Amino acid sequence: SSDSTPIRATLFPGDGIGPEIADSVKQIFKAADVPIEWEEHYVGDQIDPRTQSFLTWESLESVRRNGVGLKGPMATPIGKGHRSLNLTLRKELNLYANVRPCYSLPGYKTRYDGVNLITIRENTEGEYSGLEHQVVRGVVESLKIITRQASLRVAEYAFHYAKTNGRGRVSAIHKANIMQKTDGLFLKCCREVAEKYPEIKYEEVVIDNCCMMLVKNPALFDVLVMPNLYGDIISDLCAGLIGGLGLTPSLNIGEGGIALAEAVHGSAPDIAGKNLANPTALLLSSVSMLRHLNFNDKADQIQSAILNTIAEGKYRTADLGGSSSTTDFTKAICDHL
Amino acid sequence: SSDSTPIRATLFPGDGIGPEIADSVKQIFKAADVPIEWEEHYVGDQIDPRTQSFLTWESLESVRRNGVGLKGPMATPIGKGHRSLNLTLRKELNLYANVRPCYSLPGYKTRYDGVNLITIRENTEGEYSGLEHQVVRGVVESLKIITRQASLRVAEYAFHYAKTNGRGRVSAIHKANIMQKTDGLFLKCCREVAEKYPEIKYEEVVIDNCCMMLVKNPALFDVLVMPNLYGDIISDLCAGLIGGLGLTPSLNIGEGGIALAEAVHGSAPDIAGKNLANPTALLLSSVSMLRHLNFNDKADQIQSAILNTIAEGKYRTADLGGSSSTTDFTKAICDHL
């Protein structure tokens, strides 16, 4: 057991299968003696005027206070007059970089072997500005906003990540041949930062070409950094290479060192409450959270237990072709600890 | 030999390997007795003020007059004050739909078997509006424009294509959960057109999810229709599934029945003039052009000869792992006719 004072972390179990996979994390953290105390918050049942969404102000305050959190899938409630839960978190907590490691799981076969990619997505602006309007009837426009500040910030994060994680190359993904001003500014900022990291190889790749090369040979890439929408697209593409969003962790980095880890898959209401869900994405996200907190030993231990359990193949959930329940899979991971 | 009066078609051999692969088309058309007379046009060496690009007004007039053309790769000259050649063609000829069939080539192995997809891309607006400006220092914006007219037009083309080509399903690709107004209008138009084609299944798929599903299981899709940038991205991704842009045809459809077929790969200056280029993409594009002209027998004949030559594997260019020259590969196709 650990001698550190426990750290408080916010936990959003989320909707659908969220509570079951969050339970899996809690059990495994307990079995591994991780010195974390969870502060649980749920999506509210009415709009909080302070957040303009179903997320309560208190839950956001909890992440701000703790500086770190873990989030299950959240189903944005149907209806009008409120903001998406994901976007509220990103904007309110200023979660400027979304980091998604994507690597082949040993023993789980897909068409691709040895994938090992990191996508780093600008998470606050670009095509997600929310600025849209009708010019005249039948003509609408959306604004893509790129700022020097946000571009430098995410580029700096990407190069720093590459350096501290022993990664040799950063590729900036863009469409500056068409969007010369916006993507052009993004590239300019990446170049500026690249100069401060002469030991990291830097390249620029047009998004269409990047997607083609990723499906042909993902080994061509290492760390990829890009504006918001390209990150949305490419991180999902990369997840597809290794089996899907049920297997990939995600960590959002905010100003002031805030970190919110999250499973990016859906809430799967069809299997909710049936003890069938695969907790891998949330578990690996919790591992990313531990690394962010510098609990690297615990992170290594838990990650190995997850990967070994999947590799052995005896306990796998249905989405991976097995027939284990969430709790049996979780128990198997605990046994590996 | 054929008894029809010859049809005139414009040919842009293009730059780099363009003239060599265009020669391949010319030889094969001659060998197959295709009743087409080529009217050749080259990219000019200075800016034509009437087109604001290196494309001459006469060459655009040629396509307008003939109604049909074939285009090799064009390297946009370096420098300022002119428009990209591809964009000039799309805008000046109002090439509103870009159709890219993408199918596995028998005998040429990639990670994917039996791919059979058609991407239909809106080709005139969206993120390609060219409207960009700096708001204040360090803050830039690009405008994405979606119009009802262009969306209905491409949706209509997609459903008509599906119907006349025996395809059962059209998927509209979008990010309307974020760009509610622009992509929302695009979807609304697709839905309107879908109602007129009750025999075609219609679905809407978010672009990030679409990319994930395409790499996991491309058989989930059939015809995909989408705004400009998504089409740019997804058509390249699809090309990657079957081996790359060297193997996929492309046909642009314009108002008034104009059709411009094109190879969408680059001009490969490194191997230009060396008799090493693979003419497959331009050849298959010329087949698309023949189908557009209702020369279906000739199209079938030539397409089979190309696919059989590749399938046999005796004559393949270096990019497909062989060691044939462009001319030997071309001769092998002629022998198959």
Ligand SMILES: CC(C)[C@H](C(=O)O)[C@@H](O)C(=O)O
């Ligand atoms: C749910 C949606 C708003 C979100 C996004 O587009 O960012 C999701 O796709 C993601 O990647 O987290």
Ligand SMILES: CC(C)[C@H](C(=O)O)[C@@H](O)C(=O)O
């Ligand atoms: C060269 C470039 C402007 C073009 C595009 O973005 O449309 C190309 O990628 C294509 O798909 O034809």
